[in-house]
Amino acid sequence: MPQLPQLTFDRLRFAFSRMKERLWVKPLVLCVLSVCGTFLAMLADDLGLAGTVPRINRASVESLLSIMASSMLVIATFAVGSMVAAYASASTGATPRSLPLVIADDVTQNALSAFIGAFIFSIVSLIAVKNDIFDSAGLFAIFILTLLVFAIVIITFVRWVDRIARLGQVVNTIEKAEKAAGDALDRRRHAPTLGAMAVSRQQPGHTGVPVCSSTVGYVQHIDLETLQSRAETLNCRIVVTALPGTFVSTSRPLLYVERDPQQDLEKSEDTEVFKPDAFASAFTININRSFEDDPRFGLLALSEIAGKALSPGINDPGTAIDVIGTLVRLFTLWQSPLEKNRLQALCYNRVSVPELVTDDMFDDAFTVIARDGAGMAEVAIRLQKAFCALAETNDQAMGAAARNHSRMALTRSELAMGLQEDINAVRRAAEFSADGN
Template identity: 80%
Template sequence: MLSADRFRFVISRIKERLWVKPLVLCVLSIGGTFIAKLADDTGLSSVLPEITLESVESLLSIMASSMLVIATFAVGSMVAAYASASAGTTPRSIPLVIADDVTQNALSAFIGAFIFSIVSLIAIQNDLFDSAGRFAIFVLTLLVFAIVIITFVRWVDRIARLGRVVNTIEKAEKAAGDALDRRRHAPTLGGLAVSPHQAGDKGVPVCSSTVGYVQHIDLETLQSCAETLNCRVMVTALPGTFVSTRRPLLRIVGGIGESIEGCETFKPDDFSGAFTISSNRAFEDDPRFGLLALSEIADKALSPGINDPGTAINVIGTMVRLFTLWQSPLEKDKLRAITYDRVSVPELVIDDLFDDAFTAIARDGAGIVEVSIRLQKAFCALAETDDNAIVTAAKKHSRMALVRSERAMSLQDDIDAVRRAAAFSAP
């Protein structure tokens, strides 16, 4: 059965498909036309106002001709926004731009209104409705007009910003923040933390049959399989890990003094089926991917062809907010309880998060004094937190960034300014 966690992941994947909402609206539009026919069976014809056939046909004809043009214009604008996001930021941000709710709702409303008007016009011209049905179609048409106008006004404001660098950074920050917050509430995804004696090559490895990135792990399936075989599972590939047919997804340890090797009921595919593997990474369960996407945006802005250090500085501030969120206090009652006591999952390593977030910026911004100083100030702010792991990582990366700046800069005054900003991390 589909677990609640996997259902959430599947829904998030569906939201990235541009055709889903328009298809739903098309079905509702066709259904609305035939539902209006039910008004003829209510006996309200004598009390409802009489609507002429010509007025309804006129409204539907105007809607049919205008909605097709607007829908075509909407698609063109969206494609231009996607191209802008890919060229100005990073191709990894495209799923975030495509998943924009306002844009999807606008396209769905335009196409749905077009389908509604066409189907209703055909029904009207073939005398499907009596007076009550015509009144119902007239009311539905006015309602659709109102929805389209409101949607269009909202969409015009959104499409003017969709795909722009600042808007894409905001979307990437939200995606990374949501993923970090979920992992903060469930550091081991509801499983046990990996203990020292479970490390190494102990247990039976289960590898993937495909090559790609782990997008999601269904721990409920792993728990069920482990209970069936009376064994324990240690996950070795977290979401975001690149796996091959030789890279273990997990290791299985049998019961006390037992091994599951050779067991007739042991089916590796049952365990590997809990892992969703794709050619691309996904933001929902992979906090590192969100940090990496933001880092790529900053790194691209630092390239000689774009030369936009302000964007890199903006991203550095975003990183500080995300790491502040990560180490902020969490009430015990909001921490996810251990639900899967037969599955062990490693926690995220702060050093890895810092590598994803800051290494590229420190490397390619080493020769730009304003970026280097802002980066050191960011490390200083993170070093003042109460999280020892973050403090250690911030000081380590501060020293590494200082070395890069000293080698990349030629003006001594710039080097001295960066050294002063990095004085907090001196050993």
């Protein structure tokens, strides 16, 4: 029987962040609040306010609620249709990987929640009013609540109209992908090993017991608190080999459990204590990658947007150039000075986690653009200027990666371009890589 995952604060944080991609969460909360608001209005009758509040005509309240009930259902249906169209546009015009970012748009979710919540409030309140549940004070409370809901719906609708006009457009999707990637990169640069010990990717073969996944998919999240707890129980060390974003199978180890060479974990007296499922349960694995704990996924999504823009069917080099500028900003953020008050302290001294490799991040960000834009002079030149800007930073690893990708991009352009003047222009832009600056 598979080991159930422990409920930890870090796991709750990740689950809460993933809830933003569920369209039903906010509407459900607003529906509950709407029903509660109707029943709370009954308390006004119990407070003895009948002689102090104005008397409201019951027919006028019924009329307002009837108008709201009929109109909110239409608006909610229209909102869903507009949202579906925007999601389809984001998926086809940018990249399907950006769809979770578009779905998680706060303004759109708040609008749909307000429309559905107002509809539920009007239906429940209308039933209560028609059945004479309220006295004069309760009726006045319902009247005030109805006006308040009307005001909220109008303000929300005005904001939503402005947002829905841009939702799903490529420029808006690039902005959302940049923010998601920037947030993930900023968190990771202040916690390069997620609060655990550091381990090098070039470390020789592990001698510990490998723990593999029981499912096939991408690692979305690692609960290091659970791993630390298990390591303390077994008096061992854990070396994580699969960072968030890694594709794992039933034969690829998620981690290695290392212990004293004189003690064999699988043959010692602690056999019933050592349960691989207890370690594997700390990994959240899904068929898709997520932006929350996977900085490389944001870079890859931006690269895919540029790659689609460079396809012959779309032929939009301007979007690819915009993405290149976005990637330069993200890598500049990655190597910018750290804020000491935000650095994550070492919390998990029995767990080792590898850091992100700059070369891998450059592969995710620039390989597709360099390949698909090799024959376009404007894209190739802008790409070389981006590499020049990144090579001039104080980060040696980033400088080496920028020069390496500059040489590869130049080679691709020389093979793809037919006009010598275009090739010479790209070479001039790439001169910094030849002299090692």
